[in-house]
Each structure stands twice: as C-alpha cells, then as structure tokens.
Amino acid sequence: MADKQSDNKTFEEKMNELEAIVNQLEQGNVSLEESMDKFKVGIQLSEQLQDTLTKAEHTMAKMMDKDGNEVDFETPQDEKDDQNANQAD
Helix, strand or coil: CHHHHHHCCCHHHHHHHHHHHHHHHHHCCCCHHHHHHHHHHHHHHHHHHHHHHHHHHHHHCEEECCCCCEEECCCHHHHHHHHHHHHHC
C-alpha cells in the first residue's frame, strides 16, 4: 500500500518525506518497532528516488535524430571524430 501512495507523489514530495523520516530516526524519539517501519519506508523511498534519478540521467543522455527517434547523445562516430581531432593536435 505504501508503494501505491508513493508512486503518486512527486520527486520533491518523496524527498521531503525521506528527510522527515531521517530526522525522526536521528532524534531517536520513536519506538524500536516504529523505527523499523520508518526505516523500511525510507529504504523504499530511497530506491524510488534513485530510480527516478537514473531514468532522468538516461533521458538526458539521449537526443532525437532527424526522424524523431531517440539516439545516444554520443554515438560511436562522435567518439571516432574526437579521437581523430586529438590525433591531429
């Protein structure tokens, strides 16, 4: 159930929730059982946030070709051109 609710939250909302959990755990004012529950939720949030960042990183590393297809930002041809430019120096 926590996963369904977390999926509807924005990255920033998840980050704020994770920060609140960390602060509560650092203060130590919660029972052991509640600490374990909060820790589990914190781990889930952390994994979701990391997944979002990874997806964003992959999206940023792509561009569109003239036909509207996604292609890697650096193609092997770009790398070959870079090597040739370095050899010319």
